[in-house]
Amino acid sequence: MSSNLLAQHAAFKKHASSALTTKPSRPASQKNNEPPKKRFRPDTKSVANNPNTFKWLKVCVDKLRKRYQEERKPVSIDDLVKMKKLDLDPHEKAWLNNALKENPKVHYEKEKFSFKPTYPLHNKEDLLSLLREHYDQGLGAF
16 A cells, blocks of 8 residues: 555544544433334335235225125224235235225225125115116116
């Protein structure tokens, strides 16, 4: 190495050692050795490239349909993933949550999902009234 370079290196070390000051490593609000909280941002691009994403969506919508036919109770995304025994990381779960919110067959309200039927029929009278309306309007068969 050249002597000029060695001299610059020594001068840098001398300046660096004299310029060292101690600063608190964390702000006063984080005194309890808590790590700084990071906001979760789902990586939707890499999840969308996964070939299983739409399979998960179909499985969840089918489960919501069956649950609607049996109980008609809404379910949260965590419960839905547990029921279908899907092994999803947080990015995949966030993608599934957004996909279910945008799905026209799924009703979303208060962090819970339920199936949205084409015709909200609950009993025999509902079916008969729908058939009468359809007949009176001259729409023909369903």
